[in-house]
Amino acid sequence: MLPTATAAAFAGDNPMPGEGRVASRLDSMQYLNEVVVVERTTSRDAVIPAQRLGGKKLESLNALSVADAIRYFSGAQIKDYGGVGGIKSIDIRSMGTNHVGVFYDGLQLGNAQNGQIDLGKFSLDNIEEISMYNGQKSNIFQSAKDFGAAGTIYLRTRQPHFTAGKRTNVKLTMRTGSFGLANPSLLLEQKLSDRVSANVSAEYIYATGRYKFRYHKVFSDGTLAWDTTATRRNGDIHSLRVEAGVFGRIDEGKWNLKAYFYDSDKGIPGAIVNNVWKNSQRQWDCNFFVQGQLQKRLGERYRLQVNAKYARDYMRYLNPDTTLMYIDNKFWQQECYISTAHNYAIISDVWDANLSVDYQWNTLDATLRDFAYPTRHSVLAALATAAQLSRFKVQASVLGTFVFDRAQAVAASGSRYMRHSSRHEFTPAVFASYRALSGKSNVLDFRAFVKRAFRMPTFNDLYYTDMGNASLRPEMVDQYDLGLQYTFSNTDKHAFFHGFKLSADGYYNHVTDKIIAVPKGNGQYRWLMMNLGQVRIWGADVTAQANLRLPGDVYVDASLAYTFQSARDFSDPTDTADEAGTYKGQIAYIPRHSGSAVLHGAWRSIDLNYSFIYVGERYDNSSNIRANYVQPWYTHDISAGYTITLGGVKMKAQMEVNNLFDQQYEVIRNYPMPGRNYKLTLSVTI
């Protein structure tokens, strides 16, 4: 299933169509050996490449959602509340979830309400590639938003590609297994003309979300003190996703339009505490967006990109538990977004400059009493330049962000009035790389970046009834990174060692003005958001990949990722009284050591995969005492897939066993995770 050049041209973050090397890169990615690429680069390419998961490798990982797959990246931590419907959010390099930008087919997914994207909502069914960039995608021809986040995840959906003579592709998939999972999906791809193709993808997920979990404690001599097993309840989910897209090529350019719809009804399983083994809170989500993208070269030196999006989101939270406060809140968000990027080649393939300007409008409506009904206008402008001088590659950008909010407020007299506020920030970034070795099979790059980024206070931070604080400033983060990447690719295609890649980065992040909840005055658990936090993060990311070719058509690829993070809380220098002091304590839920290993083998039509994830010991609080200690966890997953092709129909079966050794663990305290579980996937491609 080699893609054609057409497919390559539509690849989300690749530059322009008609460039042969792009196609070759995608080929290799689609095929087994994604690392074996050595190519000439230009000022247009990303200075620092991404960590990527795509193709068969992504298919073989026992991942249901995007969040499950991102766990394999070095530097990423997932907050996982367990189960099929549980919230899963990502934190890159300990800077916090709100600093992560998630892009879906090139446009950022927004949530002006709380700034967090639940990656558990995005199934892998229609995802072709996931890439993660630290800092930003260091490719200047992009929207201003791409320059914004401190870390970015790009999700690229499957683009239509057709083998010679075919005009229609149909793929039917059915997944089932533990948790009462029923997950059918359908993909239709249609070639409309030589230049235009379309696709429709739909997926339904139902799961009871039930699983057994066990808690136990022992005496210091190891004898059992108590042991209890229960069933996780209220983790059920029904969800429907429908997406449709049209993809076209024009002279010296390409365009696409897509619509996305997601609707879900799920239980919120909640914390398991003494005497409470079941909860009843529920959440409904409905997300809809349409977006379009156009890229075109005009003349020899000028390229233009236009992005536009309209999104509507609905969320309802219900607490029907009559022993607690009854809550039935509804929230509606709207977003309009338009972006243009203008790239000018000052010296072709050597020196480029880019100007991007984005405008965005957000509103939030809610059924809360005394709600602020905020509206936000944002203007982002990025000026960037990239140059390549023999072995040096450098890119510099500065992003200006201007945010204007309007929200209702209640005056002391009780009358309501409109409160206007504005915030602006300028955030520069410099990315550089030096190619120390550029042999036919050996490439060694050194790279570095310095970047300042921030997160705007969200609508919840600013205006949430009672807790919000309209005087918040943006939360800032300064990032410094130094690393290298070595790639070996064997010119002898029949050799044992096909390719090898090693990358290592050391970094330092400094988060200041961190927005944290602090206790507010009298009364219980009343909080206020304030710019009081400060975190210093020293870390290292190491990844290694090797591709082997064994005799008898056996291909093996192995990858390792290791992350070290010393993410310490510098918020309160006076909190040092004893070992429970938070000053310089490791922040909540960030392990010092974590990592993953994946071993994937393919022999003709059989794929085998083994993957291992390790997350070291953590504390649920920056007070690093035993009472706050959370155990390390590690899971072993295996899968086997078999593909047969009969008369042009490709059929695939994949069996997975996750958490093979049935470890009973928690990612977040009191949220037990599933033990050993199974999944079976059957797909038919016509």
Added chain:
Amino acid sequence: MDCYLCGTFFKKTNRMRLLKILHIALLLTVLAACRHDDEIFIPERVEVSKPEYTAISGFYLLNEGNMGSNKCTLDYYDYTSGVYSRNIYGSANPSVPKELGDVGNDLAIYGSRLYAVVNCSNKVEVMDAATCVRIGQIDIPNCRYIKFHGGYAYVTSYAGPVVIDPEYEQLGFVAKIDTLTLKEEARCIVGFQPDGLEIVDGKIYVANSGGYRVPNYERRISVIDLTTFKVEEEIDIDINLQYVCCDTRGGLWISSRGDYVESTSKLFCYDVRKRRLIAEIDVPVSDMTLVGDSLYIVSNAWSNVTQSAVPSYSIVDVNRKEVVSENFITDGTDAIIRKPYGIAVNPLTHDIYVTDARNYVNPGYLYCFSSDGVQRWNVRTGDIPAHIAFCER
């Protein structure tokens, strides 16, 4: 052909072996940082003061723990050894799954038993007051505060019957529990979200908060007749009431939390004999305790002007009905207290205990002051230290 393949294969196996070794090495490193079985928490003992011998042998302190954390814990201070023991419930009750529970809200000793009201675990835990060993539990959803009278425990709860109504409303209740059988015998429906209660002259006075009905807070004290166990009267006081306690002259001291915006937290005195409000004192109250004629109060009033909380430590003379001390901490050590949250006073020595909840999610502190307001010692506690019960010999 075969030979060629074999040759290649064997040459390569060396590399494979190397890879295998590397893989095993990695696994070993990983396993070194392995999980271990969760052990029962062994109490941490800290010597904080010199031994002291009075008719009060010690006190229990209940740490609330933040919601969802299941970190409600019990600490014990032993006067006869001067040792403070943190987190004693687990080792005293090693067979109880998930320990004491989620969000402690009140603590009291009655007879030989210790009662902990655990709000989000929907239960009152009943323990032996001498050993802290569990005797049983009383299931009461969303339970808040407890008081005793004539062999019965009375517990307030937010979770009364649901009224099906577009404006969803739910009254609270007071449960009557036989302390011998630990069985709930009756329920008396009161106002919205009842909190503190006091029993005087055959009547239960219940402070209703209406905390779930922001901004339409409750204003009433519900008066329950003990014999009929029915509400016989409702008294309008102020919004968002929290605590009630009665002095020896029939003065019922009632605190209101205010609405946290315009209406500030205040203190009221209602004469239960004359049946009228006799004093209103402009002093904010987070927690209060009455010993003799002194009502000791800690507070953390929020100032919208400075966007910060202003802690205060005051004493109200219930006889004169006025603030007699604006700050009972006399040595300036109040500067280190972040968020005064709970207060208790040893009825014999008049030593004052102030708990500091700090930021709610980190361990708090307990400060001990002599009766003249000089700090004697302090000790780290569990999360959100709040409620203290003294053990008499």
